[in-house]
Amino acid sequence: MVVFAVPAEVAVILLDIEGTTTPITYVKDTLFPYIRDNVKEYLCAHWEEEECQQDISLLRKQAEEDSNLDGVVPIPLETGNGEDEVEQVIQAVVDNVHWQMSLDRKTTALKQLQGHMWRAAYATGLMKGEFFQDVVPAIRKWREAGMKVYIYSSGSVEAQKLLFGYSTEGDILELFDGHFDTKIGHKVESESYRRIASSIGCSTNNVLFLTDVTREANAAEEADMHVAVVVRPGNAGLTDDEKSYYSLITSFSELFLPSST
Ligand SMILES: CSCCC(=O)C(=O)COP(=O)(O)O
Numbered sequence: 377m378v379v380f381a382v383p384a385e386v387a388v389i390l391l392d393i394e395g396t397t398t399p400i401t402y403v404k405d406t407l408f409p410y411i412r413d414n415v416k417e418y419l420c421a422h423w424e425e426e427e428c429q430q431d432i433s434l435l436r437k438q439a440e441e442d443s444n445l446d447g448v449v450p451i452p453l454e455t456g457n458g459e460d461e462v463e464q465v466i467q468a469v470v471d472n473v474h475w476q477m478s479l480d481r482k483t484t485a486l487k488q489l490q491g492h493m494w495r496a497a498y499a500t501g502l503m504k505g506e507f508f509q510d511v512v513p514a515i516r517k518w519r520e521a522g523m524k525v526y527i528y529s530s531g532s533v534e535a536q537k538l539l540f541g542y543s544t545e546g547d548i549l550e551l552f553d554g555h556f557d558t559k560i561g562h563k564v565e566s567e568s569y570r571r572i573a574s575s576i577g578c579s580t581n582n583v584l585f586l587t588d589v590t591r592e593a594n595a596a597e598e599a600d601m602h603v604a605v606v607v608r609p610g611n612a613g614l615t616d617d618e619k620s621y622y623s624l625i626t627s628f629s630e631l632f633l634p635s636s637t
């Protein structure tokens with residue numbers, strides 16, 4: 377078995393979700409189709425609510441920023457011109473969400489709406505968060521060894537809490553010391569990792585970040601975090617250069633903590 381020796385200065389393990397704790401297939405075949413299939417119905421049912429209107433405002437702002445991108449769907453402002461106008465705005469939001477999802481965009485606006493939409497699906501038992509089988513036992517072990525464990529995902533903090541709160545392993549939220557999403561910055565920007573360390577109250581070199589995406593690993597490493605790239609069934613392949621440059625693990629059980637020597 378391959379072993380990744382966790383450096384002694386590491387006190388915090390920071391985890392990505394999709395492709396790291398959770399199969400990409402769960403995200404692509406369960407979470408995302410739910411959004412595509414239900415976004416129109418959700419918007420019609422919640423349109424008058426403050427939270428829904430805030431989500432729309434954020435999506436509209438994002439669409440403005442995206443105005444130079446191919447295929448972007450602008451979201452017109454509602455001027456109070458009756459039901460036909462509401463229907464047009466709803467359709468624009470639906471088309472915008474579908475367009476963003478077709479590109480697997482990780483914008484805060486899209487992720488915020490998705491998090492709100494998944495609430496009902498988790499609460500009614502329609503969906504349960506899934507993890508690779510090594511994940512929960514390893515996190516328990518790390519915590520027993522005194523490690524702090526945080527999540528950093530493009531999925532909103534609310535979506536993260538649903539995934540871990542309503543999972544095939546029950547409610548396992550107690551295993552985490554905190555959650556970060558793109559509100560702290562994008563995962564491919566090194567500044568995000570500096571902000572995370574500062575928010576936790578440690579140095580970046582006290583953190584080990586586990587992710588399947590080498591651009592994220594690169595950004596974390598630039599910020600002086602330790603990184604290991606997680607290779608899981610269904611993840612995107614790595615180039616030969618990436619395979620030789622990064623420390624690779626295929627299971628969390630391959631992490632060897634200093635205290636376990
Ligand atoms: C609760 S995470 C839902 C999955 C998701 O929307 C996503 O974008 C996952 O991205 P990650 O940064 O975890 O790879």
Ligand SMILES: [Mg+2]
Binds near residue numbers: 392393395589
């Ligand atoms: Mg990932």
